[in-house]
Amino acid sequence: MEFFTRLEAEALKFFNLPQSDKDKAGPPDPFGYGFKKIGSNGDVGWVEYLLLNTNPQITSLKSLTVFRETPEIFRSTVNDYIQAVKRMTFEVVELMADGLKIEPRDALSRLLRDEKSDSCFRLNHYPPCPELQALGGRNLIGFGEHTDPQIISVLRSNNTSGLQICLRDKTWVSVPPDQTSFFINVGDALQVMTNGRLRSVRHRVLAESMRSRVSMIYFGGPPLSEKIAPLASLMAKGEESLYEEFTWWEYKTSAYKSRLGDYRLGLFEKKTGGAAGQ
Ligand SMILES: C=C1C[C@]23C[C@@]1(O)CC[C@H]2[C@@]12CC[C@H](O)[C@@](C)(C(=O)O1)[C@H]2[C@@H]3C(=O)O
Ligand SMILES: O=C(O)CCC(=O)C(=O)O
Numbered sequence: 715m716e717f718f719t720r721l722e723a724e725a726l727k728f729f730n731l732p733q734s735d736k737d738k739a740g741p742p743d744p745f746g747y748g749f750k751k752i753g754s755n756g757d758v759g760w761v762e763y764l765l766l767n768t769n770p771q772i773t774s775l776k777s778l779t780v781f782r783e784t785p786e787i788f789r790s791t792v793n794d795y796i797q798a799v800k801r802m803t804f805e806v807v808e809l810m811a812d813g814l815k816i817e818p819r820d821a822l823s824r825l826l827r828d829e830k831s832d833s834c835f836r837l838n839h840y841p842p843c844p845e846l847q848a849l850g851g852r853n854l855i856g857f858g859e860h861t862d863p864q865i866i867s868v869l870r871s872n873n874t875s876g877l878q879i880c881l882r883d884k885t886w887v888s889v890p891p892d893q894t895s896f897f898i899n900v901g902d903a904l905q906v907m908t909n910g911r912l913r914s915v916r917h918r919v920l921a922e923s924m925r926s927r928v929s930m931i932y933f934g935g936p937p938l939s940e941k942i943a944p945l946a947s948l949m950a951k952g953e954e955s956l957y958e959e960f961t962w963w964e965y966k967t968s969a970y971k972s973r974l975g976d977y978r979l980g981l982f983e984k985k986t987g988g989a990a991g992q
């Protein structure tokens with residue numbers, strides 16, 4: 715896609731700036747430029763990134779700083795990509811709603827379309843790590859294992875591998891890199907809204923020795939005040955929610971206190987009424 719190629723090129727121009735220039739757009743709070751540190755609870759990875767708010771209504775001060783430090787063309791390329799990926803995501807969640815017989819079919823998309831939707835956008839750059847070859851096939855964690863907290867994440871990457879998902883038997887499987895496809899990830903909130911029918915899959919990124927990986931991810935979240943609970947139209951007769959009721963604000967606050975690899979939904983599972991489980 716034209717949007718993706720342009721953004722990949724502009725992102726690489728930014729990531730190739732001297733470290734001191736990039737640092738002017740950091741540290742991430744959570745928005746802004748980050749280098750190796752992920753979140754604020756001690757997680758690290760072989761990655762640098764830009765984390766941006768996607769809601770023009772609540773453009774964070776840090777997002778403004780990022781764009782002050784980068785050329786206008788970068789800002790417009792990011793904004794064009796976000797607009798395009800949002801439009802596609804609204805359609806994807808409506809198709810998901812059709813598949814799950816959720817009514818109305820905009821029950822999910824309206825949350826992402828909402829002007830108060832708490833969504834964000836991330837550009838990740840995993841530089842090559844040539845020393846890896848000498849380390850005899852050891853893994854270097856680019857982005858540690860985790861699930862995404864929001865409703866849905868839509869990822870696009872260049873042709874460099876690294877992304878893996880964790881299967882039920884705990885084995886890791888590589889997602890073949892394909893710069894012409896989107897990788898759609900169910901988030902924790904969608905797991906709850908479908909009462910566990912869709913699962914938020916654990917994933918991680920391993921660094922490569924010779925090639926740099928660039929990925930861009932739109933994380934579609936609901937408004938902060940939104941109650942996150944199973945959607946009535948998909949529940950079978952007598953089916954109980956596997957989760958306690960909570961708002962997105964409550965979940966997000968709790969998530970941002972957690973470590974990357976924590977099982978965040980555990981705190982919100984009902985202790986009776988069947989195992990939601992990991
Ligand atoms: C360690 C953390 C980074 C993270 C916030 C958290 O405390 C736990 C969830 C992490 C995550 C994973 C998916 C997305 O990349 C992200 C932006 C999100 O919403 O949750 C990150 C957070 C982050 O990097 O700030
Ligand atoms: O960079 C990638 O391919 C995945 C990163 C990721 O999972 C995230 O940013 O939440």
Ligand SMILES: [Fe+2]
Pocket residue numbers: 860861862867917
């Ligand atoms: Fe993720």
